[in-house]
Amino acid sequence: MPKLSEDKKIERKKKILTAALNEFSEKGYSATSVDDIINNANISKGLIYTYFKSKEEIFLQLAEYWEEMTDQRTVLNFEFPKGFTLTEKLITVWDGIVDTWTLENLQFARIQFEFWFESSKIPQLKEIMKKKSNTSFQIIEKIIVEHSPSIDRNLLQAFVRLWWSQVDGLVIYYVSHSKLPDPKEMENIRRLIKKMCEILE
Structure with missing residues (x-):
């Protein structure tokens, strides 16, 4: 049997x-079986266990990688015009996130909440999700601190937590409906x- 190329392995x-x-x-993590994945991918059981x-x-x-697979990571890559206020920067980020909310995008967003739910049972997953959450927090923190270097740390953390709770809460609502x-x-x-946002100006 010919040896598979690295590109072919990555593709599979x-x-x-x-x-x-x-x-x-x-279906969610618990209700999904390996056979479901095999049938969806139209592959053999032996093949799936070659890789996982x-x-x-x-x-x-x-x-680890679902953002890259669904192009989610590009959402938070922003360059702001010179002279933008803090509010203008933060609302630009908000618009960039909200503008990606298509039905397909929200369908995929369901899995993010599956990750959080299952992380209470899978320690390795919990560490992955904490790391990703910290990365998201740091994006907003950086924008604020660059504008207001002396901002009170407690206020900063409270704002960032509230900011992301608005995003996540809305996604949960629209996904569930x-x-x-x-x-x-x-x-x-x-x-x-x-x-x-104007509170921080």
């Missing part, structure tokens, strides 16, 4: 992870978020 592994992402997003030892290992791999945000409602939410 990604196919398995994509199938798993679809199944976990649709267990369903948990697949889940952990997704926790399988719907996109109403544009008029989001205009009002954006106005409130902007007011919240």
